[in-house]
Amino acid sequence: MRxxxxxxxxxxxxxxxxxxxxxxxxxxxxxxxLHGAPPPEVDARLGDRxxxxxxxxxxDDEWDLCIDTSGYVPRDVRLGARRLAGRxxxxxxxxxxxxxxxxxxxxxxADSPVSDCPLDxxxxxxxxxxxxxxxxxxxxxxxxxxxTINRSGLIFGPRDNIARVSWWVQRVxxxxxxLAPGRPDQPLALIxxxxxxxxxxxxxxxxxxxxxxxxxxxxxxxxxAAREVTGSDATFTxxxxxxxLDAGVEPWTELPLWLPASMAGHAWDLDVAGAYETxxxxxxxxESLADVWEWVREHGLPAPEHAERPTxxxxxxxxxxxxxxxxxxxx
Numbered sequence: 311m312r313x314x315x316x317x318x319x320x321x322x323x324x325x326x327x328x329x330x331x332x333x334x335x336x337x338x339x340x341x342x343x344l345h346g347a348p349p350p351e352v353d354a355r356l357g358d359r360x361x362x363x364x365x366x367x368x369x370d371d372e373w374d375l376c377i378d379t380s381g382y383v384p385r386d387v388r389l390g391a392r393r394l395a396g397r398x399x400x401x402x403x404x405x406x407x408x409x410x411x412x413x414x415x416x417x418x419x420a421d422s423p424v425s426d427c428p429l430d431x432x433x434x435x436x437x438x439x440x441x442x443x444x445x446x447x448x449x450x451x452x453x454x455x456x457x458t459i460n461r462s463g464l465i466f467g468p469r470d471n472i473a474r475v476s477w478w479v480q481r482v483x484x485x486x487x488x489l490a491p492g493r494p495d496q497p498l499a500l501i502x503x504x505x506x507x508x509x510x511x512x513x514x515x516x517x518x519x520x521x522x523x524x525x526x527x528x529x530x531x532x533x534x535a536a537r538e539v540t541g542s543d544a545t546f547t548x549x550x551x552x553x554x555l556d557a558g559v560e561p562w563t564e565l566p567l568w569l570p571a572s573m574a575g576h577a578w579d580l581d582v583a584g585a586y587e588t589x590x591x592x593x594x595x596x597e598s599l600a601d602v603w604e605w606v607r608e609h610g611l612p613a614p615e616h617a618e619r620p621t622x623x624x625x626x627x628x629x630x631x632x633x634x635x636x637x638x639x640x641x
Contacts, residue, residue: 312336313511314373314398316359316390317380318352319345321469322404325503326377327352330511340367341380345471360386365393377402377510384431384444391452402458402510403449407519407580408439409461414574419581420461420517446517458513460506463521463580464567467503467598468605471612474566475500475532476602477626480611482533483540483603489632490546491554491568494530498567499523499578502598509590518585522592524578529567531595539600547639557635563625 313330317323318339327348330337338353342364348354357367359380376398381387391401407413409424416422427436427444429451435441449457466475482488499521506520530546537544551570555561561568569577582590612623 311375312373313338314368314371314376314394315339316376316378317341318348318354320379320471321467322465322503322506323379324348324469325467325507326379326510329504329507333511335511338368338371338373340365359390362389362393365390368393370397372397374399375402375511376400377404378449379404381445381449382438383433383441384427384429384448387445388429388448388451391449395452398453398456400456400458400515401449401453402460402513403446404510405442405446405459405461406439407461407463407521408437409443409446410439414577414579417576417579417581418519420519420584456515458510458515459517460510460513461517461519462501462506463519463582464500465503465506466500466602468601469503470602470605473611473623475599476606476611477566478532479536479540479599479603480606482536482544483542483606485542485544487636488533488544488546489565489627489636490529490533490548491559491565492529492548492551492570494528494533494546494548496529496571496574497525497578498527498529498532499580500527500532500595502593505590505592509585509588513585513588516584518588519580519582520585520590521580521582523582523586524580526592527595532567532599535596535599536603538596539603547636549635549639553638554635557638559627559635560625563622564627566626 313335315326318327319341339348340355340357343356355367358364410418410422411425425440425443427440429448431444446459470476501521
């Protein structure tokens, strides 16, 4: 079986490539060569997918499956999909739950209303979720009966270049008293990139929300698993949402994954039944975090200039500020 990956060197793309190689696929990638190289077994093509000249790197080859991990602008995705029409058996597009304008205010299922972005929209014609909805339509135009749309939740794993989950693993590994935001039973819904990759290799056509089941992960289980895999002596002091907000702590950026109850809505309440019914399996959180910790020990967290979202990286809660807030809880 022949696989084309658009992308292939960041978190999800790398997981797709490595999972496919382990499964015996012949893998081709198209990247710009800016984020390292795929494994040597890969037929690595260099080209900018946003230009006709860049797509020429694909030649006239054919593939059984294309997994698009790097499409963000509808007109660019449309250009590539049209070039690949008739040459790819099935096209998997990695989208996002942000295509649902009601998220996170309302619970979601795969049939919830999606934003209506035109297929020829450019990078400045809307926000991330809106543009992703146009990308979905751009793929469906060329592959009306052979498109799998992966409306993904929050992805983590080794090689995470946004460093949300891995930031927590590193903080817990450092030990001592750890500021834990909100409540230990605050729900989370995270998916290991490798589990998502495995599902995409065999998923049928259709639109799916792809994430772990709601209620199977919590902030408390995340931190406890991080302590287990790192062997740390960390203790957790749970600080009320309002205390953190009054102290000016920025949700999500300063403390990754933290959404106060007043803001969270149904952020983690995603109907993923369709993905599970078509083969999605989620490995235990402790197993994922053990691999994340191994990666962090070897490579560290990405420096802001190398992170996917450098501004977010620069805003992480500083140790002195953490100690300051914890001190108020001891009074």
